[in-house]
Each structure stands twice: as C-alpha cells, then as structure tokens.
Amino acid sequence: xxxxxxxxxxxxxxxxxxxxxxxxxxxxxxxxxxxxxxxxxxxxxxxxxxxxxxxxxxxxxxxxxxxxxxxxxxxxxxxxxxxxxxxxxxxxxxxxxxxxxxxxxxxxxxxxxxxxxxxxxxxxxxxxxxxxxxxxxxxxxxxxxxxxxxxxxxxxxxxxxxxxxxxxxxxxxxxxxxxxxxxxxxxxxxxxxxxxxxxxxxxxxxxxxxxxxxxxxxxxxxxxxxxxxxxxxxxxxxxxxxxxxxxxxxxxxxxxxxxxxxxxxxxxxxxxxxxxxxxxxxxxxxxxxxxxxxxxxxxxx
Amino acid sequence: xxxxxxxxxxxxxxxxxxxxxxxxxxxxxxxxxxxxxxxxxxxxxxxxxxxxxxxxxxxxxxxxxxxxxxxxxxxxxxxxxxxxxxxxxxxxxxxxxxxxxxxxxxxxxxxxxxxxxxxxxxxxxxxxxxxxxxxxxxxxxxxxxxxxxxxxxxxxxxxxxxxxxxxxxxxxxxxxxxxxxxxxxxxxxxxxxxxxxxxxxxxxxxxxxxxxxxxxxxxxxxxxxxxxxxxxxxxxxxxxxxxxxxxxxxxxxxxxxxxxxxxxxxxxxxxxxxxxxxxxxxxxxxxxxxxxxxxxxxxxxxxxxxxxxxxxxxxxxxxx
Numbered sequence: 099x100x101x102x103x104x105x106x107x108x109x110x111x112x113x114x115x116x117x118x119x120x121x122x123x124x125x126x127x128x129x130x131x132x133x134x135x136x137x138x139x140x141x142x143x144x145x146x147x148x149x150x151x152x153x154x155x156x157x158x159x160x161x162x163x164x165x166x167x168x169x170x171x172x173x174x175x176x177x178x179x180x181x182x183x184x185x186x187x188x189x190x191x192x193x194x195x196x197x198x199x200x201x202x203x204x205x206x207x208x209x210x211x212x213x214x215x216x217x218x219x220x221x222x223x224x225x226x227x228x229x230x231x232x233x234x235x236x237x238x239x240x241x242x243x244x245x246x247x248x249x250x251x252x253x254x255x256x257x258x259x260x261x262x263x264x265x266x267x268x269x270x271x272x273x274x275x276x277x278x279x280x281x282x283x284x285x286x287x288x289x290x291x292x293x294x295x296x297x298x299x300x301x302x303x304x305x306x307x308x309x310x311x312x313x314x315x316x317x318x319x320x321x322x323x324x325x326x327x328x329x330x331x332x333x334x335x336x337x338x339x340x341x342x343x344x345x346x347x348x349x350x351x352x353x354x355x356x357x358x359x360x361x362x363x364x365x366x367x368x369x370x371x372x373x374x375x376x377x378x379x380x381x382x383x384x385x386x387x388x389x390x391x392x393x394x395x396x397x398x399x
Numbered sequence: 400x401x402x403x404x405x406x407x408x409x410x411x412x413x414x415x416x417x418x419x420x421x422x423x424x425x426x427x428x429x430x431x432x433x434x435x436x437x438x439x440x441x442x443x444x445x446x447x448x449x450x451x452x453x454x455x456x457x458x459x460x461x462x463x464x465x466x467x468x469x470x471x472x473x474x475x476x477x478x479x480x481x482x483x484x485x486x487x488x489x490x491x492x493x494x495x496x497x498x499x500x501x502x503x504x505x506x507x508x509x510x511x512x513x514x515x516x517x518x519x520x521x522x523x524x525x526x527x528x529x530x531x532x533x534x535x536x537x538x539x540x541x542x543x544x545x546x547x548x549x550x551x552x553x554x555x556x557x558x559x560x561x562x563x564x565x566x567x568x569x570x571x572x573x574x575x576x577x578x579x580x581x582x583x584x585x586x587x588x589x590x591x592x593x594x595x596x597x598x599x600x601x602x603x604x605x606x607x608x609x610x611x612x613x614x615x616x617x618x619x620x621x622x623x624x625x626x627x628x629x630x631x632x633x634x635x636x637x638x639x640x641x642x643x644x645x646x647x648x649x650x651x652x653x654x655x656x657x658x659x660x661x662x663x664x665x666x667x668x669x670x671x672x673x674x675x676x677x678x679x680x681x682x683x684x685x686x687x688x689x690x691x692x693x694x695x696x697x698x699x700x701x702x703x704x705x706x707x708x709x710x711x712x713x714x715x716x717x718x719x
Contacts, residue, residue: 343583348587
C-alpha cells in the first residue's frame with residue numbers, strides 16, 4: 099500500500115529574477131514499511147525534494163500525497179504522521195531550550211497528555227534513543243554531535259509518526275558515531291515498523307539501510323530499483339560511475355556536476371557520459387515504470 | 400638531495416589553554432610519498448597540521464621537532480617562517496571557497512602568490528599562473544584566470560588552491576581533508592591529481608582525512624590518531640589488512656561494507672574524550688572491547704618496527 103506518493107514534482111526557486119529548476123519532474127512512491135534511499139550529489143535536488151515531500155517547500159507543479167491526502171496545506175493531524183530529521187543536528191534544536199523542553203514541545207503543540215504524562219513520554223523517548231535522563235536539563239551545545247542527533251531523532255519520533263524523512267542524518271558525524279546512529283535508526287525502524295525516506299550522498303550508508311534506492315542527477319531520478327539489484331547491476335552510466343567510486347576511490351567521472359542555473363540539454367549527464375548516443379544531447383530520456391529502470395536511451399532503451 | 404626522509408616529525412606535542420591536544424606524534428615522509436593521518440574529530444589531526452604549518456595561536460605550547468628538507472620548522476622566527484611558507488611548506492585547506500578571496504580573480508590570486516615569493520616577475524606572472532592551472536588539470540586554464548571564485552565549481556576551486564600550493568615548489572604539502580567538501584564523482588579526480596603531482600614534483604604530502612578508502616588508495620603509509628595520541632602507524636597495506644590496535648580495527652568495521660548489506664554495524668560505544676579530559680592509561684580503554692585492568696592504569700608504549708601500535712592487548716599479527 100502506498101503511503102507517500104509524489105507525481106511529477108517540480109520545485110523552482112526565484113534567483114535574481116531567473117527561475118532555478120531544482121527538481122524537474124520527479125515521481126516516487128513509497129509503500130508502507132518500505133525504506134527508500136535517495137542518493138545524489140550536491141545540487142542534484144535531493145534536499146529540495148525532501149523539503150517538498152515534507153510540505154516545507156512549495157511545488158511548482160505535480161502532486162504529493164501522504165496516505166491519499168495532499169501534504170501541502172495539510173492539517174496538523176496529518177502532518178504529525180510524517181516527520182523530518184535534518185543533517186545539522188545543532189541548528190535543528192533551539193540553542194536556548196533544554197533538551198527536555200525541546201522534547202516536550204511536540205506534545206504541547208499537539209496538546210497530547212497531561213504534564214505528568216508528557217514527562218513520562220519524554221523519559222521513554224530518551225530511553226528509546228539510548229540517552230541518559232540527565233540530558234533533559236542540558237542545553238544542546240553541551241552535547242556531542244551524536245547525542246544531539248539522537249535528540250533530533252527522539253523529537254521526530256515523539257508523535258509516533260509513520261514516516262521519517264531523513265536528510266543526510268549521519269553525514270556530519272564521525273565514522274564511529276555514524277555507526278551508532280545508523281544501528282539505532284535501524285532498530286527503531288524495525289521495532290516501530292517505520293517507513294523511511296533516507297537521503298544521502300553516501301551510497302554505502304543507503305545500501306546498508308534501504309531496500310530500494312532512487313538515484314538523482316540534475317533534478318531528476320535517473321535510476322530506481324531494489325538496492326541489491328541496482329548496486330550489482332547499475333544501468334544508468336551515472337549510477338555506474340557512483341558504484342565504481344565505492345570500490346575504486348580513484349575512479350574518475352570526467353567533467354563536473356552541472357550547475358542548477360543552467361542544466362545541460364537532453365539527458366543532463368550527456369556531457370560526462372562514456373556511452374553517449376546521438377539522441378542524448380537533444381532529447382530527455384524518461385524513467386519508465388518497473389521494478390528496476392533507468393532513464394537512459396543507451397543502457398535502458 | 401639528502402637520502403633521508405624529506406619530512407621528519409618527532410614527538411610533536413601541543414598544549415593549549417591547559418589541555419594537551421596532541422601528545423607525541425612522530426612520522427616521516429619520503430619525497431614524492433603521501434602519508435595519511437586519520438582520526439575522528441578531537442583526535443588532534445588538525446592540531447598537528449596547524450602546529451606544522453605554524454598556524455596555532457600564540458598561547459599554544461609546542462614541543463618536539465619537525466624537520467623539512469633540513470629546516471627545523473618549529474624554531475623558525477617570523478621572517479624565516481615567511482620565507483619558508485610556499486617554498487618549504489604549503490597547504491591545501493578543506494574549504495576551498497573560504498580560502499579564496501571572493502573579490503579577486505583566480506589569476507590575480509595566483510599571480511600574487513608567485514610574486515610574493517619571488518617565483519615570477521610582473522611580466523611573466525600571468526603566464527606562470529596559467530601554466531599552474533594547466534598542470535592541475537583546469538579546463539580552459541587561460542580563460543579561468545579572469546574568473547572569480549564564485550564562478551567556479553567546487554572541484555575547480557580545489558584545483559586553484561592546489562595550483563597556489565604548488566606555485567613555489569614546496570618540499571612538504573599539508574592537505575587537510577582536501578576532498579571532504581567535494582562530490583563523490585570529483586573526489587577520485589582530486590585524489591589522483593594529488594598523487595600524480597606528489598610523485599612528479601617529489602613533494603612529501605601529509606594527507607589528513609577521515610576517508611579511509613581514500614587513504615588506502617593514495618598513501619604509502621598511515622598514522623592513526625585517537626584523542627591526541629598516536630595509536631597505530633605503518634604501511635597502508637598492512638595496517639588496513641591487519642589492524643593491531645582495537646581502535647583502528649573498530650574504525651574499519653564501523654563503515655557499512657559494500658560487500659555486505661544489512662546487519663548491525665560494529666559501532667564503537669561512547670564518544671571520543673574531550674581535549675583536556677583526564678583518561679588514565681590508554682585513552683581508548685573506556686570504549687575498548689578488549690580492555691584489561693592494566694589498560695586503565697598504564698599508558699601503552701608504541702611498539703617498534705615498521706608497523707607500530709600502542710596497545711597492551713593488540714589484535715593478532717598477520718599470518719606469515
């Protein structure tokens with residue numbers, strides 16, 4: 099059953115009088131209980147898409163539905179069912195609010211429980227993310243980055259959402275702390291049957307946590323499929339380059355990621371593509387429906 | 400040319416505001432080689448870089464020795480240091496945008512570097528700047544001289560900084576997380592470039608990174624720091640294949656493995672102690688799965704040999 103459905107979503111920004119097309123028509127459907135990874139480099143549009151999926155960014159066209167209802171302009175009762183976790187754990191918390199106050203806030207806003215019940219829920223949340231109760235009295239700046247991200251995860255889980263949208267939640271953390279937070283997320287998602295949309299530039303992290311992956315390039319999804327299938331047999335030349343870089347750190351993709359201010363014509367990857375064909379510079383390949391497809395004239399005609 | 404290492408650092412220690420940020424770092428690098436310095440935040444790797452580059456605040460107490468091509472870096476006076484910068488030692492910083500002047504063109508910034516160090520005259524500075532950009536693989540180098548930093552992509556900015564660092568043929572280059580801010584498809588290009596330039600120009604490079612696969616790929620040797628102390632050091636192939644220190648072992652196991660999906664990652668419990676936190680014995684013992692009683696009391700000494708480690712209960716030696 100589809101929990102989150104995005105259809106032909108476009109996100110535009112006005113930049114000095116010009117229109118910047120950050121997301122150029124992305125369709126994505128996430129089934130209940132599924133974990134979908136969104137992979138892409140900076141400028142690929144993955145964070146803009148994440149913000150649109152959360153209803154935080156207006157969409158220029160298309161539609162985004164959560165459990166059949168539009169996320170933009172949704173009522174509070176719907177919004178509490180999907181929650182974000184952002185990359186910068188520090189700036190996501192109010193620096194002047196104690197951890198306890200930050201964790202109580204969702205209950206206050208949504209008018210859940212009595213003061214005593216809220217306190218018990220805050221304690222339960224801290225236990226869930228494996229933080230000691232003492233941190234309730236502390237300010238975010240006195241916590242380590244890993245502890246702050248645990249607080250953010252706890253806060254996102256406060257209202258028992260069905261879906262978490264996580265935008266690079268471990269990218270700013272040290273390797274050993276990354277592993278702690280990934281294990282924690284994995285365990286909580288399993289225990290609560292959570293649906294996850296996990297955004298990252300790190301293919302290894304996505305591969306570890308997600309059952310399905312969508313690869314973004316230049317504002318579009320260029321390939322999607324089951325994680326194992328995509329990683330073992332990537333179709334799109336860009337995905338192939340990303341996969342090669344995991345095992346051979348010196349593998350080089352020629353050229354540079356394109357600028358959102360001026361996308362290349364046709365398939366946006368064509369100026370860097372090793373298998374570029376005659377149509378690639380002029381026509382944009384579509385992403386067909388199917389379990390594992392790529393938007394490529396050459397490798398998935 | 401001497402036959403010894405181009406860079407030799409002995410027992411480098413840094414104290415700042417009563418906290419010991421770095422506690423006994425030693426390593427040497429031969430000309431043309433890359434040496435990886437890895438560790439998490441708080442490990443002291445950036446402190447080490449800043450100590451070698453003489454960029455620490457005045458209040459810092461630095462002891463030990465650091466010799467580069469016969470020059471003792473740590474004892475240079477201000478005038479000698481100014482002369483040594485660019486020629487003896489140079490750096491590539493992590494944030495290319497922050498390191499470039501936003502209101503000057505690439506050409507004027509590179510020319511300035513060349514002129515200040517007397518490596519070019521006003522007549523040929525632009526020509527030399529273009530040649531440097533060409534050497535670092537900048538597409539259309541001549542036209543880029545007129546570009547401002549904001550008009551360049553992240554990869555191109557990092558190339559400009561690499562060009563600036565190379566301008567005066569340094570003997571020693573400190574690259575502090577040079578690829579961290581770059582996209583996956585660009586990292587390989589910059590790393591390969593760094594390695595090629597080090598080999599071709601016989602520069603000794605200290606590559607500071609938390610990116611273990613990158614270090615494995617381009618460096619000949621690696622030093623692992625934990626909470627200010629050297630915990631393991633040796634040839635890259637040996638350290639990565641048979642880590643002896645439990646911290647190195649854990650660090651390698653904590654990354655999701657491309658060959659194995661799902662399951663639980665080998666997280667290291669707890670957090671790195673803050674600089675200045677007193678941890679008796681081995682500083683890793685509170686997080687170490689192998690810790691014994693003596694680890695809490697005695698600081699383990701660094702073993703001898705090409706593959707060194709500081710641990711009372713190391714992992715098994717490589718099978719011979």
